[in-house]
Amino acid sequence: MKSQQNIAVFCASSPQVPKKYFDASRKATEVLVKSGYGIIYGGGGQGLMGAVANEALKHNGTITGIIPRFMVEVEWQHKDVKDMILVETMHQRKELMVQKSSGILVLPGGIGTMEELFEVLSLKKLGKYSYPAIILNTDGFYDGLLTLFQKMTQEKFMRPIHNQMWTIVDEPTDIIKALQSATLWGKDAINFAAL
Known part of the structure:
Protein backbone atom coordinates (compact mmCIF):
# COMPACT_ATOMS: atom_id res chain seq x y z
CA MET A 1 0.00 0.00 0.00
CA LYS A 2 1.34 3.41 -0.98
CA SER A 3 2.01 5.68 1.99
CA GLN A 4 0.05 8.90 2.18
CA GLN A 5 1.79 12.02 0.94
CA ASN A 6 1.65 15.03 3.23
CA ILE A 7 1.45 18.62 2.09
CA ALA A 8 2.73 21.35 4.40
CA VAL A 9 0.32 24.27 4.37
CA PHE A 10 1.66 27.72 5.26
CA CYS A 11 -0.92 30.43 5.94
CA ALA A 12 -2.13 33.29 8.11
CA SER A 13 -3.10 32.99 11.76
CA SER A 14 -4.99 36.29 11.85
CA PRO A 15 -8.77 35.90 12.26
CA GLN A 16 -9.35 39.37 10.78
CA VAL A 17 -8.45 38.74 7.13
CA PRO A 18 -11.19 39.03 4.48
CA LYS A 19 -13.70 36.21 4.04
CA LYS A 20 -12.50 35.41 0.51
CA TYR A 21 -9.25 34.04 1.94
CA PHE A 22 -11.11 31.83 4.41
CA ASP A 23 -13.27 30.50 1.59
CA ALA A 24 -10.26 29.73 -0.60
CA SER A 25 -8.39 28.10 2.29
CA ARG A 26 -11.32 25.84 3.11
CA LYS A 27 -11.72 24.85 -0.53
CA ALA A 28 -7.99 24.18 -0.90
CA THR A 29 -8.10 21.91 2.15
CA GLU A 30 -11.15 20.06 0.86
CA VAL A 31 -9.40 19.50 -2.48
CA LEU A 32 -6.27 18.13 -0.79
CA VAL A 33 -8.14 15.82 1.59
CA LYS A 34 -10.49 14.47 -1.08
CA SER A 35 -7.45 13.75 -3.28
CA GLY A 36 -5.90 11.65 -0.52
CA TYR A 37 -3.25 14.02 0.79
CA GLY A 38 -2.47 14.46 4.46
CA ILE A 39 -1.98 17.96 5.81
CA ILE A 40 0.79 19.30 8.02
CA TYR A 41 0.24 22.78 9.36
CA GLY A 42 1.35 25.13 12.11
CA GLY A 43 -1.09 23.88 14.75
CA GLY A 44 -3.02 27.12 15.25
CA GLY A 45 -6.71 27.36 15.99
CA GLN A 46 -7.48 30.77 14.46
CA GLY A 47 -7.29 32.52 11.13
CA LEU A 48 -6.65 30.55 7.98
CA MET A 49 -4.77 27.97 10.04
CA GLY A 50 -7.90 27.26 12.02
CA ALA A 51 -9.97 27.14 8.84
CA VAL A 52 -7.59 24.59 7.31
CA ALA A 53 -7.75 22.40 10.42
CA ASN A 54 -11.53 22.63 10.71
CA GLU A 55 -12.03 21.72 7.06
CA ALA A 56 -9.63 18.77 7.26
CA LEU A 57 -11.44 17.45 10.33
CA LYS A 58 -14.83 18.02 8.68
CA HIS A 59 -13.80 15.74 5.80
CA ASN A 60 -12.10 13.17 8.07
CA GLY A 61 -8.70 14.06 6.66
CA THR A 62 -5.32 13.32 8.15
CA ILE A 63 -3.92 16.45 9.76
CA THR A 64 -0.85 17.02 11.89
CA GLY A 65 -0.15 20.23 13.76
CA ILE A 66 3.37 21.33 14.67
CA ILE A 67 3.46 24.11 17.21
CA PRO A 68 6.01 25.71 19.55
CA ARG A 69 5.39 25.12 23.25
CA PHE A 70 5.08 28.85 24.01
CA MET A 71 2.08 29.05 21.65
CA VAL A 72 0.40 26.20 23.51
CA GLU A 73 0.98 28.05 26.79
CA VAL A 74 -1.06 30.99 25.48
CA GLU A 75 -3.66 28.59 24.04
CA TRP A 76 -3.13 29.30 20.35
CA GLN A 77 -3.26 25.62 19.39
CA HIS A 78 -6.27 23.94 17.78
CA LYS A 79 -7.99 21.92 20.50
CA ASP A 80 -9.48 19.29 18.18
CA VAL A 81 -6.35 18.32 16.23
CA LYS A 82 -5.26 15.14 18.02
CA ASP A 83 -1.93 14.72 16.21
CA MET A 84 -0.17 17.78 17.64
CA ILE A 85 3.63 17.82 17.82
CA LEU A 86 5.16 20.23 20.31
CA VAL A 87 8.54 21.80 19.56
CA GLU A 88 10.64 24.38 21.35
CA THR A 89 11.25 26.97 18.66
CA MET A 90 9.73 28.48 15.52
CA HIS A 91 12.73 27.19 13.60
CA GLN A 92 12.12 23.61 14.75
CA ARG A 93 8.47 23.92 13.75
CA LEU A 107 -1.99 30.31 1.14
CA PRO A 108 -2.24 34.06 1.79
CA GLY A 109 -0.37 35.10 4.90
CA GLY A 110 1.80 37.65 6.63
CA ILE A 111 5.42 37.82 7.72
CA GLY A 112 5.49 34.30 9.17
CA THR A 113 4.11 32.82 5.97
CA MET A 114 6.64 34.77 3.91
CA GLU A 115 9.46 33.49 6.11
CA GLU A 116 8.30 29.91 5.58
CA LEU A 117 7.95 30.35 1.83
CA PHE A 118 11.36 31.95 1.42
CA GLU A 119 13.11 29.33 3.54
CA VAL A 120 11.67 26.60 1.31
CA LEU A 121 12.62 28.48 -1.85
CA SER A 122 16.16 28.93 -0.49
CA LEU A 123 16.34 25.19 0.22
CA ALA A 133 5.99 24.57 -3.93
CA ILE A 134 2.50 25.73 -4.86
CA ILE A 135 1.39 29.32 -4.23
CA LEU A 136 -2.35 29.98 -4.18
CA GLY A 144 3.26 42.11 -5.79
CA LEU A 145 5.57 39.25 -4.83
CA LEU A 146 5.55 37.95 -8.40
CA THR A 147 6.51 41.42 -9.62
CA LEU A 148 9.42 41.40 -7.16
CA PHE A 149 10.53 37.98 -8.44
CA GLN A 150 10.51 39.39 -11.98
CA LYS A 151 12.65 42.33 -10.89
CA MET A 152 15.06 39.97 -9.12
CA THR A 153 15.41 38.03 -12.35
CA GLN A 154 15.70 41.08 -14.61
CA GLU A 155 18.42 42.59 -12.44
CA LYS A 156 20.34 39.30 -12.11
CA PHE A 157 19.66 38.58 -8.44
CA MET A 158 18.50 35.17 -9.60
CA ARG A 159 18.47 33.21 -12.82
CA PRO A 160 15.37 32.73 -14.97
CA ILE A 161 15.46 29.01 -14.15
CA HIS A 162 14.83 29.85 -10.49
CA ASN A 163 11.33 30.94 -11.43
CA GLN A 164 10.61 27.24 -11.99
CA MET A 165 10.95 26.55 -8.25
CA TRP A 166 7.32 27.42 -7.60
CA THR A 167 3.96 27.10 -9.33
CA ILE A 168 1.29 29.78 -9.13
CA VAL A 169 -2.37 28.78 -9.14
CA ASP A 170 -5.32 31.15 -8.96
CA GLU A 171 -7.99 28.67 -7.88
CA PRO A 172 -8.00 25.90 -5.24
CA THR A 173 -9.29 23.48 -7.86
CA ASP A 174 -5.96 23.82 -9.71
CA ILE A 175 -3.82 22.69 -6.77
CA ILE A 176 -3.80 18.94 -7.41
CA LYS A 177 -2.85 19.28 -11.05
CA ALA A 178 -0.06 21.68 -10.04
CA LEU A 179 1.24 19.24 -7.41
CA GLN A 180 1.20 16.33 -9.83
CA SER A 181 2.76 18.16 -12.77
CA ALA A 182 5.41 20.19 -10.95
CA THR A 183 8.99 19.48 -11.93
CA LEU A 184 10.97 18.00 -9.07
CA TRP A 185 13.85 20.31 -8.21
CA GLY A 186 16.66 17.77 -7.86
CA LYS A 187 20.05 17.76 -6.22
CA ASP A 188 21.61 19.10 -9.42
CA ALA A 189 19.88 22.40 -8.63
CA ILE A 190 23.02 23.42 -6.82
CA ASN A 191 24.51 23.92 -10.29
CA PHE A 192 22.04 26.75 -10.79
CA ALA A 193 22.42 28.30 -7.33
CA ALA A 194 25.17 30.74 -8.22
CA LEU A 195 24.83 33.39 -10.90
Missing part, protein backbone atom coordinates in the same frame (compact mmCIF):
# COMPACT_ATOMS: atom_id res chain seq x y z
CA LYS A 94 9.35 25.04 10.24
CA GLU A 95 12.11 22.45 9.88
CA LEU A 96 9.80 19.59 10.90
CA MET A 97 7.01 20.78 8.62
CA VAL A 98 9.42 20.72 5.68
CA GLN A 99 10.96 17.35 6.65
CA LYS A 100 7.56 15.66 6.91
CA SER A 101 6.18 17.03 3.65
CA SER A 102 6.13 15.94 0.02
CA GLY A 103 5.22 19.43 -1.13
CA ILE A 104 4.14 22.78 0.23
CA LEU A 105 1.07 24.89 -0.36
CA VAL A 106 1.31 28.57 0.45
CA LYS A 124 15.07 24.44 -3.28
CA LYS A 125 17.62 26.78 -4.83
CA LEU A 126 20.37 24.86 -3.03
CA GLY A 127 18.97 21.47 -4.01
CA LYS A 128 17.90 20.59 -0.45
CA TYR A 129 14.14 20.38 -1.08
CA SER A 130 13.00 18.76 -4.30
CA TYR A 131 9.22 18.73 -3.82
CA PRO A 132 6.63 21.10 -5.34
CA ASN A 137 -2.74 33.50 -5.54
CA THR A 138 -6.27 34.17 -4.32
CA ASP A 139 -7.64 37.37 -5.86
CA GLY A 140 -4.13 38.46 -6.85
CA PHE A 141 -2.80 38.40 -3.27
CA TYR A 142 0.71 37.48 -4.42
CA ASP A 143 0.87 39.71 -7.51
Whole structure:
Protein backbone atom coordinates (compact mmCIF):
# COMPACT_ATOMS: atom_id res chain seq x y z
CA MET A 1 0.00 0.00 0.00
CA LYS A 2 1.34 3.41 -0.98
CA SER A 3 2.01 5.68 1.99
CA GLN A 4 0.05 8.90 2.18
CA GLN A 5 1.79 12.02 0.94
CA ASN A 6 1.65 15.03 3.23
CA ILE A 7 1.45 18.62 2.09
CA ALA A 8 2.73 21.35 4.40
CA VAL A 9 0.32 24.27 4.37
CA PHE A 10 1.66 27.72 5.26
CA CYS A 11 -0.92 30.43 5.94
CA ALA A 12 -2.13 33.29 8.11
CA SER A 13 -3.10 32.99 11.76
CA SER A 14 -4.99 36.29 11.85
CA PRO A 15 -8.77 35.90 12.26
CA GLN A 16 -9.35 39.37 10.78
CA VAL A 17 -8.45 38.74 7.13
CA PRO A 18 -11.19 39.03 4.48
CA LYS A 19 -13.70 36.21 4.04
CA LYS A 20 -12.50 35.41 0.51
CA TYR A 21 -9.25 34.04 1.94
CA PHE A 22 -11.11 31.83 4.41
CA ASP A 23 -13.27 30.50 1.59
CA ALA A 24 -10.26 29.73 -0.60
CA SER A 25 -8.39 28.10 2.29
CA ARG A 26 -11.32 25.84 3.11
CA LYS A 27 -11.72 24.85 -0.53
CA ALA A 28 -7.99 24.18 -0.90
CA THR A 29 -8.10 21.91 2.15
CA GLU A 30 -11.15 20.06 0.86
CA VAL A 31 -9.40 19.50 -2.48
CA LEU A 32 -6.27 18.13 -0.79
CA VAL A 33 -8.14 15.82 1.59
CA LYS A 34 -10.49 14.47 -1.08
CA SER A 35 -7.45 13.75 -3.28
CA GLY A 36 -5.90 11.65 -0.52
CA TYR A 37 -3.25 14.02 0.79
CA GLY A 38 -2.47 14.46 4.46
CA ILE A 39 -1.98 17.96 5.81
CA ILE A 40 0.79 19.30 8.02
CA TYR A 41 0.24 22.78 9.36
CA GLY A 42 1.35 25.13 12.11
CA GLY A 43 -1.09 23.88 14.75
CA GLY A 44 -3.02 27.12 15.25
CA GLY A 45 -6.71 27.36 15.99
CA GLN A 46 -7.48 30.77 14.46
CA GLY A 47 -7.29 32.52 11.13
CA LEU A 48 -6.65 30.55 7.98
CA MET A 49 -4.77 27.97 10.04
CA GLY A 50 -7.90 27.26 12.02
CA ALA A 51 -9.97 27.14 8.84
CA VAL A 52 -7.59 24.59 7.31
CA ALA A 53 -7.75 22.40 10.42
CA ASN A 54 -11.53 22.63 10.71
CA GLU A 55 -12.03 21.72 7.06
CA ALA A 56 -9.63 18.77 7.26
CA LEU A 57 -11.44 17.45 10.33
CA LYS A 58 -14.83 18.02 8.68
CA HIS A 59 -13.80 15.74 5.80
CA ASN A 60 -12.10 13.17 8.07
CA GLY A 61 -8.70 14.06 6.66
CA THR A 62 -5.32 13.32 8.15
CA ILE A 63 -3.92 16.45 9.76
CA THR A 64 -0.85 17.02 11.89
CA GLY A 65 -0.15 20.23 13.76
CA ILE A 66 3.37 21.33 14.67
CA ILE A 67 3.46 24.11 17.21
CA PRO A 68 6.01 25.71 19.55
CA ARG A 69 5.39 25.12 23.25
CA PHE A 70 5.08 28.85 24.01
CA MET A 71 2.08 29.05 21.65
CA VAL A 72 0.40 26.20 23.51
CA GLU A 73 0.98 28.05 26.79
CA VAL A 74 -1.06 30.99 25.48
CA GLU A 75 -3.66 28.59 24.04
CA TRP A 76 -3.13 29.30 20.35
CA GLN A 77 -3.26 25.62 19.39
CA HIS A 78 -6.27 23.94 17.78
CA LYS A 79 -7.99 21.92 20.50
CA ASP A 80 -9.48 19.29 18.18
CA VAL A 81 -6.35 18.32 16.23
CA LYS A 82 -5.26 15.14 18.02
CA ASP A 83 -1.93 14.72 16.21
CA MET A 84 -0.17 17.78 17.64
CA ILE A 85 3.63 17.82 17.82
CA LEU A 86 5.16 20.23 20.31
CA VAL A 87 8.54 21.80 19.56
CA GLU A 88 10.64 24.38 21.35
CA THR A 89 11.25 26.97 18.66
CA MET A 90 9.73 28.48 15.52
CA HIS A 91 12.73 27.19 13.60
CA GLN A 92 12.12 23.61 14.75
CA ARG A 93 8.47 23.92 13.75
CA LYS A 94 9.35 25.04 10.24
CA GLU A 95 12.11 22.45 9.88
CA LEU A 96 9.80 19.59 10.90
CA MET A 97 7.01 20.78 8.62
CA VAL A 98 9.42 20.72 5.68
CA GLN A 99 10.96 17.35 6.65
CA LYS A 100 7.56 15.66 6.91
CA SER A 101 6.18 17.03 3.65
CA SER A 102 6.13 15.94 0.02
CA GLY A 103 5.22 19.43 -1.13
CA ILE A 104 4.14 22.78 0.23
CA LEU A 105 1.07 24.89 -0.36
CA VAL A 106 1.31 28.57 0.45
CA LEU A 107 -1.99 30.31 1.14
CA PRO A 108 -2.24 34.06 1.79
CA GLY A 109 -0.37 35.10 4.90
CA GLY A 110 1.80 37.65 6.63
CA ILE A 111 5.42 37.82 7.72
CA GLY A 112 5.49 34.30 9.17
CA THR A 113 4.11 32.82 5.97
CA MET A 114 6.64 34.77 3.91
CA GLU A 115 9.46 33.49 6.11
CA GLU A 116 8.30 29.91 5.58
CA LEU A 117 7.95 30.35 1.83
CA PHE A 118 11.36 31.95 1.42
CA GLU A 119 13.11 29.33 3.54
CA VAL A 120 11.67 26.60 1.31
CA LEU A 121 12.62 28.48 -1.85
CA SER A 122 16.16 28.93 -0.49
CA LEU A 123 16.34 25.19 0.22
CA LYS A 124 15.07 24.44 -3.28
CA LYS A 125 17.62 26.78 -4.83
CA LEU A 126 20.37 24.86 -3.03
CA GLY A 127 18.97 21.47 -4.01
CA LYS A 128 17.90 20.59 -0.45
CA TYR A 129 14.14 20.38 -1.08
CA SER A 130 13.00 18.76 -4.30
CA TYR A 131 9.22 18.73 -3.82
CA PRO A 132 6.63 21.10 -5.34
CA ALA A 133 5.99 24.57 -3.93
CA ILE A 134 2.50 25.73 -4.86
CA ILE A 135 1.39 29.32 -4.23
CA LEU A 136 -2.35 29.98 -4.18
CA ASN A 137 -2.74 33.50 -5.54
CA THR A 138 -6.27 34.17 -4.32
CA ASP A 139 -7.64 37.37 -5.86
CA GLY A 140 -4.13 38.46 -6.85
CA PHE A 141 -2.80 38.40 -3.27
CA TYR A 142 0.71 37.48 -4.42
CA ASP A 143 0.87 39.71 -7.51
CA GLY A 144 3.26 42.11 -5.79
CA LEU A 145 5.57 39.25 -4.83
CA LEU A 146 5.55 37.95 -8.40
CA THR A 147 6.51 41.42 -9.62
CA LEU A 148 9.42 41.40 -7.16
CA PHE A 149 10.53 37.98 -8.44
CA GLN A 150 10.51 39.39 -11.98
CA LYS A 151 12.65 42.33 -10.89
CA MET A 152 15.06 39.97 -9.12
CA THR A 153 15.41 38.03 -12.35
CA GLN A 154 15.70 41.08 -14.61
CA GLU A 155 18.42 42.59 -12.44
CA LYS A 156 20.34 39.30 -12.11
CA PHE A 157 19.66 38.58 -8.44
CA MET A 158 18.50 35.17 -9.60
CA ARG A 159 18.47 33.21 -12.82
CA PRO A 160 15.37 32.73 -14.97
CA ILE A 161 15.46 29.01 -14.15
CA HIS A 162 14.83 29.85 -10.49
CA ASN A 163 11.33 30.94 -11.43
CA GLN A 164 10.61 27.24 -11.99
CA MET A 165 10.95 26.55 -8.25
CA TRP A 166 7.32 27.42 -7.60
CA THR A 167 3.96 27.10 -9.33
CA ILE A 168 1.29 29.78 -9.13
CA VAL A 169 -2.37 28.78 -9.14
CA ASP A 170 -5.32 31.15 -8.96
CA GLU A 171 -7.99 28.67 -7.88
CA PRO A 172 -8.00 25.90 -5.24
CA THR A 173 -9.29 23.48 -7.86
CA ASP A 174 -5.96 23.82 -9.71
CA ILE A 175 -3.82 22.69 -6.77
CA ILE A 176 -3.80 18.94 -7.41
CA LYS A 177 -2.85 19.28 -11.05
CA ALA A 178 -0.06 21.68 -10.04
CA LEU A 179 1.24 19.24 -7.41
CA GLN A 180 1.20 16.33 -9.83
CA SER A 181 2.76 18.16 -12.77
CA ALA A 182 5.41 20.19 -10.95
CA THR A 183 8.99 19.48 -11.93
CA LEU A 184 10.97 18.00 -9.07
CA TRP A 185 13.85 20.31 -8.21
CA GLY A 186 16.66 17.77 -7.86
CA LYS A 187 20.05 17.76 -6.22
CA ASP A 188 21.61 19.10 -9.42
CA ALA A 189 19.88 22.40 -8.63
CA ILE A 190 23.02 23.42 -6.82
CA ASN A 191 24.51 23.92 -10.29
CA PHE A 192 22.04 26.75 -10.79
CA ALA A 193 22.42 28.30 -7.33
CA ALA A 194 25.17 30.74 -8.22
CA LEU A 195 24.83 33.39 -10.90
